[in-house]
Every structure is written in C-alpha cells, then in structure tokens.
Amino acid sequence: MVTAKDQSVAALFDKRSFILDYYQRDYVWEEPQITRLMNDLSRKFLAQWSDRHSLRDVSSYDPYFLGPYIVCTADGRTSLVDGQQRIITLLLLLIFLKRKAETTPQAHSKAAQLSTLIRTDRFGLQTFRVDVGEYAECFKALLDGRGYNVDDAPQNIKRIWQAYDLIEVHFPVELGGDVLVMFIDWLLFRVSLVVMDAGDRERAEEMFQSINDCGVRLSPMDHLKRFLLSDADPDPRELEGTWTAMVSALENVEKGAAFAYLRTVFRARFPEAAQRPGPSLNDATHVWVRVRADEIWPDPKTDGPARFLTEVLYRFHSLYITLLRARSETNPYVPAVRYNAFHGITEQFDLTFAALRPDDSKEVREQKAGKVAAFLDLFYVTQTLYDERVDQKHVDELVAEVMPAVRLTESVEELGRALGKHAADWPARLERIPELSYGANRRFVHYVLTRLTAWVERGATGGEYDPTDRFLRHRPGERDFEIEHLFTSTASRYAHKEPNARYYGHLRNRIGALLLLDGLDNGSYGGMLLEDKLMMYRKDTRLAGMINPDFFYRGNVKLREFLRFRGLLQMVPTYDSGTALEPFIDARGRFYREMAKRIWSLETLGLAPDSVPGPAATATGKRTHYGVRFQDLVQARFVAPGDRLVGHRRNESFHARVRPDGNLETASAPGAVSPAVAPSLSKAMENAGAGGGNGWSFWQVERTGERLDSVRQRYLNQSGQ
Incomplete structure (x- = not known):
C-alpha cells in the first residue's frame, strides 16, 4: 500500500537528497507560478505577524499547506516522482533566504541552519538536496552569489536562474530584519507538504501516469457548481451547459483559471464578506460561498446563486479570458495589463470586476479594464520612484482603499474620475525620473527604458506598431533586450572629461546615460567609446539613434513631427566628441523625464481627476505611507x-x-x-x-x-x- 504522512519544509530537506527519474519533465515554472507562491506565502505570514510578537509566538501561527509530492526508493536513492516544480522552487527560496540572512545582522544564526537544508557536505562531497547533475553548477552559483552564464544554457537552467531572480523581486521588504528570522522559522516549521511513498519504481511510474493522465474525483469546483445550480428553476441540469462552457473556456487558457476567476468576482462583488473571519475565500472557495450564502444572496428567490451564474459569472468570463491573455502579450485595448504582469502583480483584476455592470457592452468592459490597469501601472511607477517597493500586498491595500468609490461608478467616465481623484498627486513624482540609476533597481530601470523607447517608436510610426512586447519578453534561444551604458566602464578613457574615476562611475550609471538595446547589438559594442557608436546606433532604436547630431537630417520626418507636436524636439540632447559629459547626462535625464510625464499623465491614461486631489484614506480611515518623504x-x-x-x-x-x-x-x-x-x-x-x-x-x-x-x-x- 502507498503510505502518506505530513511533513514540514525543514523535514523535507533534512535527511535526503532527491534524484529525478527519466519520465520527469524539466523545470517549467515561470513568473506566474513563482509570483503566486511568493504572494501566497508572504500574505499568509504577514496576516498573522505583529511587531509585538516574539519568535516563540510563531509556533502558534496558522500553517500553510503546499500540497502532496510523491517519492519512491530505487537503488538506495530517493527519486522524486511528482512535485519537482514546488520542491526546486522551495530549494531556490532557501538559497535566497540563506544569502539574505548572511547580510541581515539579526538573522546571521539562521544562515548555517539553512545551509544544512540546502545541501549535504560529506567526505568532501557537496550534494544539493535536488541532486541533478546539470543543475548543480547553477545552484552553486546562486548559493555563492556569483555570476553564471545562462545565454547558452538549456531552457530549464534558464528558468531556474530566472526563478531565483523572481523570488528576489517579489520578496516583500516587510520581511527584513527581525521579521526575517520569524518568517524563516514559519516557513521551515509551519509550512507543510504531504509525502506519498510509492515504494518501488514500477508503482511510482503507475502513480505518476494515474495522477497526470487520468482519474476523476469530486473536486471543490464540482461542489461549488452543485451549490450554485441548486436553486435553478425548474431543472439545474439546464444550466450545466452554461457552467461547463464557462469553466472549459477558462481552463483552456490556463490551468486553475476557473477558480481564480470565481475568487476574483466574489472579492470584487462582495468585498465586505470576503474580509470577515471564517473560511478563506482564497483557500476554500466552495466552503466560503456556502457559509456566506445568506449574506451574499439575502433574497435567493429574486437574486440567488443561479441568477448570479448567468448574469454575472457567465456574462463576464470572456473579459477575464481577454485579460489573462493580455498578461503575456500586449492587448492594444488593455496594454497596462501586460505591464502589471511584468511588475509581478498577479491579482490585478478585482477593481475591474467591481466596476462592471451587467449591461456593459464588450467595448465598455474593455475600456473599464484599461483604466484600472493603467491606474495600477501608474501606482507602481510612482511608488517605486519614491523608493517604495510595490508588491501584491501593497496593491491589495490600494484596492481596498479605492474599492468603495469604484463600486459606486456606472460609466467609463465616472470610473476614470474616481480613479483619477485618488491618483491626482501621483504624476508629480515623475520629477524623480532623472535620479534613477542602474544599480538601484535594474528591473524597474529596464521597464522605464522600455516604455520610453516604445513610446518613441510608436510616435515615429504613427502608432501603427507597439514594440513593447519585443522589449519586455524573454526570448528563448535569443538574447533579450538589455540595458546599454552609453559610456564605457573604463573610466580612464573619459578621464579628460571627468578625472575622478569614482564619480565617473556614478555618472555612467544614471538613467540619462542608459539605453535599451537588443542584446546581440549591445554585446557587439563591447568597450567602444560613445562617439564611435553613434553611427551604429542609427540602426538600433530611434531613442538611441537621435543621440547622433545628424539623425533628423537623414529622414525620420514622422519622428521629428511627433516630437515637435509633443513639445520635445528642442529638448533632444545630442553628442559628439566635444560634448561635456555631466551636462549631457543631465540633459538626457530631463528629456526622459519629460517623455515620462507625457506617457503617464492622467489625461493620457484617461483618469480625469477632480479639481481637488483626493485623500489616500483607507476604508478604516488610516492612511498608508504612500508619498511620505x-x-x-x-x-x-x-x-x-x-x-x-x-x-x-x-x-x-x-x-x-x-x-x-x-x-x-x-x-x-x-x-x-x-x-x-x-x-x-x-x-x-x-x-x-x-x-x-x-x-x-x-x-x-x-x-x-x-x-x-x-x-x-x-x-x-x-x-x-
């Protein structure tokens, strides 16, 4: 018989290393899965944490269940049959936490404990807990905090390297200092899995196929369907086709999308009920709906679950499908959905579904979704410029603040005014664009350069082509678009313009001295001087090409007219061998700032503010720290x-x-x-x-x-x- 038992994360990595059998697929998790795991873990922990708690209090925190995994024993070694995606990601998280503990004085003692869970060290042989030969060097580079060339590596290695970066990006700043110690202990001893031991390899292969290829069980979704259809008149079976069509359409886009959609709609339409103590809407949706039924549908005869299915859930599900697809490929009607996905905001649709009305046309729904997505993107950009890290927790707080006003809106224009009132003072923070620096937040700098570069490209083509996806997307088998330094890293080559080498390094890292270029082109330029790259830049992006003083004298008429119309043509800084270094970088930073003001203006985004900026008050009357200097x-x-x-x-x-x-x-x-x-x-x-x-x-x-x-x-x- 197959045996099963619960197991903490610490126990999972304490005694053994796992190998992978031949039938296991490669590591395939990407940004959506990594982001969701990080958000789920941090949200569960932070919901219980208080600055009055001690480490001992963590032992009574609610646990978090990560699901089952399957192992078998073959040739004296433990083989991971199913669950490698979660376990490899957990190993990467432990590596990240170990490195973070080493640089956090309050958490130094945890680094050694984490080291023993990450790998064994016996008789001079170091073995990682996921013992796969081709992964070892990548794991070691991450653990040592050194570089690793993934350009020519297989896709699974690139995904592992990227997964670590995403863990770092989405690790909440609130989990620093003393809190880091508490989070580590909670993760190790209060986050659990169930290990199922298949015994031998033959039975393991049978279980793997059974779990992944067949087997029908009554799922939480089935329970939810049965409840929602229970009041259908006269026969619930008449609505089964509606339910099945909706669920199938959602699941065909992304596994798990149906449940995610239902949770989004319930949070958006019944926010007060979603916040009450009791069963969790996110973790036990079908139980939550049953418990909250009387509150959600006080008069089931006129407005019950079946009517909710037909007039809300089914009616809006096609928009959710559109938004899901827009996360990975820019949709011209809701472009900011793609930007927010790049920022790591996995749950960005609650405000949209709070604003929808059953009689909204397809065009109106997309317009509302576009305004909400642009509002969240503006929030991310302006908060990050103010040195505030923005993750899912902060987005959730913002949504809670603005949700009451959004729910009262009817038209697209009313929604724009409600969002614009809340965001009225945000664009002023774009003044900080010239202060951005390569070393501070490279991912954010990459994003800002992407938006600036794409805006110029679209202006030069009359908006016929939006290259944003091309600049943001990870391209398997190719080098991505990369940040290019205008000035070489060798300070002595510009010593005649800036003799202090350290200050020169500071200047060349400022955003005014940076571009976004195709990785192959960027790599080919090596350590060339800027004056030698000017002609080459002409074949790159237009934002790069216009550094050349004669750029506008050799065509580019549309771009010249576009910049003149936007009031920017006279601000374009050009460069030659006699140009002073710091004034040029300052001027280019100001040019970037003025472009940013036009890209993220409330008028451009369709967020018409009232004459008086709105307060940033939460639903409880307490302000967040947004904008505090x-x-x-x-x-x-x-x-x-x-x-x-x-x-x-x-x-x-x-x-x-x-x-x-x-x-x-x-x-x-x-x-x-x-x-x-x-x-x-x-x-x-x-x-x-x-x-x-x-x-x-x-x-x-x-x-x-x-x-x-x-x-x-x-x-x-x-x-x-």
Missing part, C-alpha cells in the same frame, strides 16, 4: 538634523549624515572635492557605495538603532494618518 520626518523632528544614519550590507557598514534641509550627505562621497548630497534614501545608499535597494529598510538612526521604516510608521501614527 524622509524630509517630512526631519521637519517633524522624528529624525534630527545632524543625526548619523548607518546601514549594513555584505558585512560592511555605510554611513550618512542628515542635513538641516533633510537631504543626506554620505560619509564617503564619490566626488573628490565635496561630499555628495542625496534627496532620497535610496540615492544616499548608492552614493555611500552600498548599491541599490529600499532605503527605508536599509538605514537606521545610529543613536537609537531604530530603522527608518519604523520611524516612518511612528510619524504616521502620531499624525493620525
């Missing part, structure tokens, strides 16, 4: 002028001093003459040599030891925001 804390004397800030990374300490105006002076400046002054915490990190990151969680006040994100929360609490 470090200077606000200094002005309110939560941080004093002259205070020293300290941050730790890679076993090094970095310092900055608070100036009376609230700006930050780095202890070791990149300039040789005077200290560097930064207007933001992330910029101060970069100037001090700590690299990029979230400055709120990096810096702490040296005299008190309090981290700035905690100081910010005290400021919000005291000011009643």
Whole structure:
C-alpha cells in the first residue's frame, strides 16, 4: 500500500537528497507560478505577524499547506516522482533566504541552519538536496552569489536562474530584519507538504501516469457548481451547459483559471464578506460561498446563486479570458495589463470586476479594464520612484482603499474620475525620473527604458506598431533586450572629461546615460567609446539613434513631427566628441523625464481627476505611507538634523549624515572635492557605495538603532494618518 504522512519544509530537506527519474519533465515554472507562491506565502505570514510578537509566538501561527509530492526508493536513492516544480522552487527560496540572512545582522544564526537544508557536505562531497547533475553548477552559483552564464544554457537552467531572480523581486521588504528570522522559522516549521511513498519504481511510474493522465474525483469546483445550480428553476441540469462552457473556456487558457476567476468576482462583488473571519475565500472557495450564502444572496428567490451564474459569472468570463491573455502579450485595448504582469502583480483584476455592470457592452468592459490597469501601472511607477517597493500586498491595500468609490461608478467616465481623484498627486513624482540609476533597481530601470523607447517608436510610426512586447519578453534561444551604458566602464578613457574615476562611475550609471538595446547589438559594442557608436546606433532604436547630431537630417520626418507636436524636439540632447559629459547626462535625464510625464499623465491614461486631489484614506480611515518623504520626518523632528544614519550590507557598514534641509550627505562621497548630497534614501545608499535597494529598510538612526521604516510608521501614527 502507498503510505502518506505530513511533513514540514525543514523535514523535507533534512535527511535526503532527491534524484529525478527519466519520465520527469524539466523545470517549467515561470513568473506566474513563482509570483503566486511568493504572494501566497508572504500574505499568509504577514496576516498573522505583529511587531509585538516574539519568535516563540510563531509556533502558534496558522500553517500553510503546499500540497502532496510523491517519492519512491530505487537503488538506495530517493527519486522524486511528482512535485519537482514546488520542491526546486522551495530549494531556490532557501538559497535566497540563506544569502539574505548572511547580510541581515539579526538573522546571521539562521544562515548555517539553512545551509544544512540546502545541501549535504560529506567526505568532501557537496550534494544539493535536488541532486541533478546539470543543475548543480547553477545552484552553486546562486548559493555563492556569483555570476553564471545562462545565454547558452538549456531552457530549464534558464528558468531556474530566472526563478531565483523572481523570488528576489517579489520578496516583500516587510520581511527584513527581525521579521526575517520569524518568517524563516514559519516557513521551515509551519509550512507543510504531504509525502506519498510509492515504494518501488514500477508503482511510482503507475502513480505518476494515474495522477497526470487520468482519474476523476469530486473536486471543490464540482461542489461549488452543485451549490450554485441548486436553486435553478425548474431543472439545474439546464444550466450545466452554461457552467461547463464557462469553466472549459477558462481552463483552456490556463490551468486553475476557473477558480481564480470565481475568487476574483466574489472579492470584487462582495468585498465586505470576503474580509470577515471564517473560511478563506482564497483557500476554500466552495466552503466560503456556502457559509456566506445568506449574506451574499439575502433574497435567493429574486437574486440567488443561479441568477448570479448567468448574469454575472457567465456574462463576464470572456473579459477575464481577454485579460489573462493580455498578461503575456500586449492587448492594444488593455496594454497596462501586460505591464502589471511584468511588475509581478498577479491579482490585478478585482477593481475591474467591481466596476462592471451587467449591461456593459464588450467595448465598455474593455475600456473599464484599461483604466484600472493603467491606474495600477501608474501606482507602481510612482511608488517605486519614491523608493517604495510595490508588491501584491501593497496593491491589495490600494484596492481596498479605492474599492468603495469604484463600486459606486456606472460609466467609463465616472470610473476614470474616481480613479483619477485618488491618483491626482501621483504624476508629480515623475520629477524623480532623472535620479534613477542602474544599480538601484535594474528591473524597474529596464521597464522605464522600455516604455520610453516604445513610446518613441510608436510616435515615429504613427502608432501603427507597439514594440513593447519585443522589449519586455524573454526570448528563448535569443538574447533579450538589455540595458546599454552609453559610456564605457573604463573610466580612464573619459578621464579628460571627468578625472575622478569614482564619480565617473556614478555618472555612467544614471538613467540619462542608459539605453535599451537588443542584446546581440549591445554585446557587439563591447568597450567602444560613445562617439564611435553613434553611427551604429542609427540602426538600433530611434531613442538611441537621435543621440547622433545628424539623425533628423537623414529622414525620420514622422519622428521629428511627433516630437515637435509633443513639445520635445528642442529638448533632444545630442553628442559628439566635444560634448561635456555631466551636462549631457543631465540633459538626457530631463528629456526622459519629460517623455515620462507625457506617457503617464492622467489625461493620457484617461483618469480625469477632480479639481481637488483626493485623500489616500483607507476604508478604516488610516492612511498608508504612500508619498511620505524622509524630509517630512526631519521637519517633524522624528529624525534630527545632524543625526548619523548607518546601514549594513555584505558585512560592511555605510554611513550618512542628515542635513538641516533633510537631504543626506554620505560619509564617503564619490566626488573628490565635496561630499555628495542625496534627496532620497535610496540615492544616499548608492552614493555611500552600498548599491541599490529600499532605503527605508536599509538605514537606521545610529543613536537609537531604530530603522527608518519604523520611524516612518511612528510619524504616521502620531499624525493620525
């Protein structure tokens, strides 16, 4: 008989290493699966965590179940029959946590514990817990924090490398410091799986085929269907075709899409019920619907489950299919859905389905979906510019704030006004575009360059072609579009323009000195000087080509007219061998900023604001920290002028001093003459040599030891925001 038992993550990786049998497919998880796992884990933990809790309290936190996996024993080794996608991803998460623990003073003790779970070290032989020869070097490079050339690697290796990057991107900033220790223990001892031991290899192959190819069981979806159709008059069987058609259409697009769609609609249409204690809408949807039925349908005779199926669920499901497809390929009617998927926002459709009305036409539904997606993209961009990391948790908070207003809207115009009122002061933050730097948030810099480059390309063609997908998409077997530095990494080659090598490195990393180019072209330019690349840039993107002073004298009439119409033609910076370095980079940064203002203006996005900016109040009356500046804390004397800030990374300490105006002076400046002054915490990190990151969680006040994100929360609490 097959045996089964529950098992914690710590127990899973504690005793044995797994091999993969020949019938196992390669590692195939990509961004949607990685993002969902990270969101599920962090959301479950953070919903229970409190800053008043100790590590001991974590032992009573609710557990999280990751599902079953199947093993068998063959030739004295444990073979992973089913479940390798989750287990490899968990191994990558442990590697990430181990590296993060090493750079977090409060979590140093966890690094050694995690090391023993990641791999064994016996008789000089190191073996990873997923013992696959072709994966070993990739795992080792990730564990050591060094580079690894994946350009010529097989697709499964590229996916593993990308999966690690996605874990890093979507790991919430709230899980830093002391909280990291608590999260690690919760993951290791309160997240569980069920291990099913098939015994021998022959039975394992039978189980693998049975699970993946056949077998019909009564699923939660079947229970939900039975309940929703139970009040159909006169015969529930008449609606089975409607249900089956809807579910099949959704599942044909993406496995699990039907349940995801139902959860989205229930959250959007019944948000109060979704927040009440009891069964979880996300984890036990069919149970939640039964328990909340009286609240959702107080008069089932006139507005019961069957009518909800026909007039809401079935009517709107085709839009959900459109939106699912728009995540991976830009849809011209809802382009920002693709952008939000790139940002890692997996659940982005709740506001859309809250705004829909049963009599909306297909065109109106898509227009509403487009406005909501653009609203979320603007939120992501402007928050990230303010050094605020934006993940699914922050999007959920925003949705909860704006949901009441959205539910009251009827027309497309009303929806635009409601969203625009909430976002009225966001575009002002685009002033920070010139401050973006390659080292701070490369993925975000890549995205901004993508949007700028695509906007110019579309302007030059009259909007006939949108190359955004081409710039964003990972292309198997090819090099992706990459960030190109205009100026070579060898500082001595530009010493006649900027003699200080360290300051030169700072300049060449600013966004005004960056482009987005096809990876093959980028690689071919090597260490060439910019003046030697100007003619080559003409065959690349138009944003690159216009650096050449004679670009507009050799055609490109449409682009010239487009830029003139947008009021930008006179702002285009060009370069030749006599051009001063820093003024050119400054000018190009301002040019990028002005383009960004036109791309993300409320008018362009169709978000017409009221004359008075709307408050950022939550449903409970408490404001989030959106838009709080470090200077606000200094002005309110939560941080004093002259205070020293300290941050730790890679076993090094970095310092900055608070100036009376609230700006930050780095202890070791990149300039040789005077200290560097930064207007933001992330910029101060970069100037001090700590690299990029979230400055709120990096810096702490040296005299008190309090981290700035905690100081910010005290400021919000005291000011009643």
